[in-house]
Amino acid sequence: MNHRGRWRDAEGIIFDAVGTLIRPWPSVAEAYRAAALRQGVAIAAEETRARFQIHFASDEIHAERGLLSTDEATEKRRWRRIVAGVLPEIPDPDRAFDELWDHFGRPESWRAFPDVAPALRSLESMGVPVCVGSNFDSRLRTVVRGLPELENWRDELVISSEVGYKKPHRSFFEAACAHLGMSPDRVACVGDDLENDVEGAIQAGLSGVFLDRSARGESPFPWISTLAALVQARFHGS
Ligand SMILES: [Mg+2]
Numbered sequence: 001m002n003h004r005g006r007w008r009d010a011e012g013i014i015f016d017a018v019g020t021l022i023r024p025w026p027s028v029a030e031a032y033r034a035a036a037l038r039q040g041v042a043i044a045a046e047e048t049r050a051r052f053q054i055h056f057a058s059d060e061i062h063a064e065r066g067l068l069s070t071d072e073a074t075e076k077r078r079w080r081r082i083v084a085g086v087l088p089e090i091p092d093p094d095r096a097f098d099e100l101w102d103h104f105g106r107p108e109s110w111r112a113f114p115d116v117a118p119a120l121r122s123l124e125s126m127g128v129p130v131c132v133g134s135n136f137d138s139r140l141r142t143v144v145r146g147l148p149e150l151e152n153w154r155d156e157l158v159i160s161s162e163v164g165y166k167k168p169h170r171s172f173f174e175a176a177c178a179h180l181g182m183s184p185d186r187v188a189c190v191g192d193d194l195e196n197d198v199e200g201a202i203q204a205g206l207s208g209v210f211l212d213r214s215a216r217g218e219s220p221f222p223w224i225s226t227l228a229a230l231v232q233a234r235f236h237g238s
Contacts (some may be wrong), residue, residue: 007207016191017134057084105139107146119227168200
């Protein structure tokens, strides 16, 4: 079966975290704007958002291990660079970095999407093994432990900075499949990033499902607009 239909029969599922299961609350732009304001610098939230998109898009390269390799130190360096790039006007970038690093490591700064708890409960009752596969760093462990919708999955986290490679690298997906104890052809990855979660998964031999919460329907790959649709497809095969 080709990748278009195979995901419905997947025996195990990897969910991306940010944008798929959880989102920052307040928004990233608002958190950065507030950090700047604490140093007396006012930047419009829209400007902060635009800058963040630019700086977030470029990866930090781990010099010895190459593209898409990572570890905790690399991630921390990356975030320090992002904060400095988004907020160049502030007098104390190290303070802003420390504050924002702590902020995004706290469960109170995140919310689970409303379709997460029902979908995870349904999959659990169907006996479908699930793990969370994320390019976030080890702070995700604290965040997940503090969110009631996700705390049952606290031991099911596969995190790129711990694996050593980030999505869409094949090694990341191999680690996630190993966590589930399944070969890649039995696993589907579901996420809101086409390159990282869907194309990367397919190239590593999994199936991939694009979660497009805006329901634009422009994906060349299988897509759903809610996690409820994922559960429904498994029940009804449509
Ligand atoms: Mg995501």
